[in-house]
Amino acid sequence: MTRKQRRLTLIGCSLAVLALAAGLVLYALRDSIVFFSTPSMVAEQHIAPGRRFRLGGLVQPGSLKRGDNLAITFEVADGNARLPVAYKGILPDLFREGQGVVAEGELDASGTFKADTVLAKHDETYMPKEVADALKKQGHWKDDYGKEAAANAEARQATPGVTQ
């Protein structure tokens, strides 16, 4: 083989691998990303039941109810709207009423959000980023949340390479 042919083989291989990777990325980006919503966005957009998304907001004080067999229901509120959430399992250490929460799951036919994950990305002061941004946008932001979020940034950053 001449130098030119060798180089062409190499470039051909590289392009093939890159094309494969690009195809995979585009396919994955279409199917496997999850959007974020707040209760009022859910009310506006009429998200279809069965579509996965992340729901964020504040846990409505007084709404947390524990049923049999670790079944849990609570409401997520963002100041304008509320959405009932059903979850089965153990809540993260820092799940509290009045605090921010992010849950992942889908709506069922009756309009209840069936969560399969309630995110554990919390410490005692953490306001999930999406929730903080959404609350600010809707004007329900209280200043002390901001301090809390900043304090959390410290805690989170202290652990490079791992998630909390």
Added chain:
Amino acid sequence: MIAESGHYAMVLALALALIQSTVPLLGARLSDPALMNIARSTALAQLLFVAFSFAALVTLHVTSDFSVANVFENSHSLKPLIYKVTGVWGNHEGSMLLWVSILALFGGLVAAFGGNLPRSLRARVLAVQAWVASAFYLFILGTSNPFLRLPNPPIEGRDLNPVLQDIGLAVHPPMLYLGYVGFSISFSFAIAALLEGRIDAAWARWVRPWTLIAWIFLTLGIAMGSYWAYYELGWGGWWFWDPVENASLMPWLAGTALLHSALVMEKREALKVWTILLSILTFSLSLLGTFLVRSGVLTSVHAFATDPTRGVFILLILCVFIGGSLMLFAWRASALKQGGLFAPISREGALVLNNLFLTTACATVFIGTLYPLGLEVLTGAKISVGAPFFNLTFAPLFLLVMIALPFGPMLGWKRGDLLGAAQRLLAAGVVALFAVAIAWAWTSGGAALAPLAIGLAVFVIAGALTDLAERIALFRAPFGVAMRRMRGLPRSIWGTAFAHAGIGIALIGIVCETTWNTEYLGTMKAGDAANVAGYELRLEGLFQEQGPNYRETTAPFTVYGGGQRIAVMRPSKRSFTTRGGMSTTEAALLTRGASQLYISLGDATPDGGIAVRIYHKPMVLLIWLGPVLMAFGGMLSLSDRRLRVGAPKPAKALRGLQPAE
């Protein structure tokens, strides 16, 4: 007094770094040995001063001097001594000081042990190293000074985040930083080579041990972080594809590619330009990781925009170094001479393929990590890219690497024989098929692909063993001869075998854990029992205990297996009074072979029960044994004679200009 002297020492270190980043370059330009040698003394002095500064901060934390803001915010007088020390790098300011101390350490090591380097190359390497150091000293002194005093010293500190009060945290960040920052050496060598306009096999041989050291630490650091998340966070997960994790995975992937391409350069003088580019990219990804974690951009794009000093400063460092080095690369790379030729099917070809796949896999992680940030900045839409994305993109690419992996070491340099390699791997292939059959027959449920993935992992392990067997002519030569050949085998060959087998072992662990993991979830009261994967776990009761700075609820479980009492597991929940009653879940682990039982506690119910989550995780320990073996392989390679003795001479040394010292 200690705080002030620590602060002052850091200012002096900055001054030394500024000298080190300019004078030696001038010396190299003028071929003035005296000016060039300044690099060496300033690097060592800089290390001394920054070490003093770091020691000062440690002392402040140990003596609980709450008049220093950093100590007040992250320490508590009742905290155990070890966490007082580790708390030094459990916060932003302290961890940046650790970062720059390690940078100075590597610079000092090059100065101390780089005696066999040509003087001009050493001067330039140390100068580039000092550019990076100066930027980070300025960053710390300007935006995150750990020595700031409080006007009204409080009596008690706010304590370290309880999640971080763990032995895992004691070791994980320093390891990770040794890895991240270690790649600065190959970066400095690459920039120095571009400045010199000359690069050869000797260059690759000098760079390889440094890259290897960084890679070993990064491998161990990532594995340790993953294990820490597994047992400390109480969710039994060991990898979340969180941006913070990806930030450490990307330099690892690029660094692994760099190790392999530097090998080609060392042996065959090919891939010069590519190796230089990879050195730059690897350290750029380390810087990017530092930016992602340190700037607050992950916590909130808005936090980044409203408190811009830190974030913008690091972004600036990032742009200057990545942009600058890539521009230098574009300008000077064409001056580097082309290296040896090779056929597509050859050892070089296999290593190119390895590089191609590793860098592409790295690119998919890069896209998955930065796409949400980019989209939010551009359109405001919030999305999360999680495990499904990476399983679809990263996993297939990495599996392809693993199929090709055993063939690589079997191929000859320059021109290889693929058919011959395939014949030699026949036995490994047969073993792998057996493994698939056994996995298929023994297990029920789970993904149909799982046995195939196990077969692939076994193929990689068997392939690594076959390579060793071939080299010592096991079964072909008399046993005694084979043993003698085995003793004579270079350590780097053993290192390759261990590292490659480690990947296979980790894959077995990953597949078994994700496919055949069993979970029990329920509310239990004293005397209740749960059955998980053939074990019976009986809750003995709930007990309250008092720790040094927390209260603890312990729930001992007695574990029975096959009618026998095996052990008692003690999961607990800790409540830290110092942090407003923040609680952490301390999971209990019971190791059975390579598998583990895992219990973590939830909330207590009003009727005296407690929510419990129990997992049985088959072969889970292999996930971390794999990286440990890889790191061990790296250490074996590092101890190879070739890298220690016979100081390499540059291929066409300009005689008279650079006498070896």
